[in-house]
Amino acid sequence: MVTVPASTLDHYRRFSRYNSPYPAHDRGCAIDLYPESNRGISPVAGEVLDTRTVGAPSRPYAVPEDHLVLVDTGEHIARILHVDPAVIPGDTVVVGDSLGEMVRSGFFAPWVDNHVHLGFREPGANPYRAAGSLPVDIDIDVRPLDWDGTGVVREAGETYVVLDEPVHPKPGTWAGLAGGRGVVLDGGYPHYDGGGVLPGADGPVSVVGARAGVADGRHVTWDDVSLSANGASITGLSLFVARDADFGAKLVHPDHDFAVGDRVTVSVSSE
Incomplete structure (x- = not known):
């Protein structure tokens, strides 16, 4: 390593x-x-x-x-x-x-x-x-950011949107979307085969209050789930670790019709 x-x-x-x-x-x-x-x-x-x-x-x-x-x-x-x-x-x-x-x-x-x-x-x-x-x-400490799945679209690209939540509480330090108490998720959820967790964990991890998968050390196997935004199916979430003030949940979906200023609620459903 x-x-x-x-x-x-x-x-x-x-x-x-x-x-x-x-x-x-x-x-x-x-x-x-x-x-x-x-x-x-x-x-x-x-x-x-x-x-x-x-x-x-x-x-x-x-x-x-x-x-x-x-x-x-x-x-x-x-x-x-x-x-x-x-x-x-x-x-x-x-x-x-x-x-x-x-x-x-x-x-x-x-x-x-x-x-x-x-x-x-x-x-x-x-x-x-x-x-x-x-x-x-x-070799860093990473702050988990709790998120309830809601936010307002701050940026809209052709294949994604970025929300204004969760807010980075201290830009310049490292933070990412919480996957449970004390851990941060990394990867493409659930559109890539698996993901990761920092600093490491064993057992279930979650997104917006719903089980997302199971961690084994620093690796995560995603559950068979689907995501939706305002009731419409989306591809997934891009999960990363950031220290810039523009942190926010990044929703991936090439066919979205969201615009800047739209209020969005993301939910997780088991397949």
């Missing part, structure tokens, strides 16, 4: 280990980091070993190619994706350096913001394969 320290996470406004459908994130073996701007901020220090351009799934909202940047940290090989590299092999980088501009890749869903994907391999392991990264841990 590789621990990402608090000093590294301070360069980003949000992160998620589980909010992805791709195998690289299985069981928290990668972390997506969201900078304040579109600069691909390096989360590691070391020597750039290689950069590679790869084809990405074809999506109308995305560029046709993505990029892999490999950095030797001295202990592990870091795999960084979704950044058009402005570095070359042999360059030395430190945490906080710009590796280049982030790209909007078909490897993530249209409701996901541009981000830096980070995973780690043992020296000698194949760093080019998508699967095989080490589990990622984090």
Whole structure:
């Protein structure tokens, strides 16, 4: 397991280990980091070993190619994706350096913001394969935010809306949607296969007062449920950890007809 320290996470406004459908994130073996701007901020220090351009799934909202940047940290090989590299092999980088501009890749869903994907391999392991990264841990305290499922639409994109609740009580510190007493949920609920819980738990976890799934350590298996907003079915919730003041529940649904100012109530139903 590789621990990402608090000093590294301070360069980003949000992160998620589980909010992805791709195998690289299985069981928290990668972390997506969201900078304040579109600069691909390096989360590691070391020597750039290689950069590679790869084809990405074809999506109308995305560029046709993505990029892999490999950095030797001295202990592990870091795999960084979704950044058009402005570095070359042999360059030395430190945490906080710009590796280049982030790209909007078909490897993530249209409701996901541009981000830096980070995973780690043992020296000698194949760093080019998508699967095989080490589990990622984090070294921060995270505040659980209770939420009753209600709020007013603050932002409306084509495939999602963001509500004004729950409110981040202390921007600059880390917080996420509570999954029960003392724990925060991470992932795509329930539209991705599983999620995560911080700092870890065993037993049922919940969303808006309804059981959401079962935690086993830091991993969560979602129950077979569906979500609705004002009685209409939606795809799910994007769950992440954030320290910016714009925190709010993010409802995912490509066919929504909500507008800024609408009052919304989210509910959970068993299938």
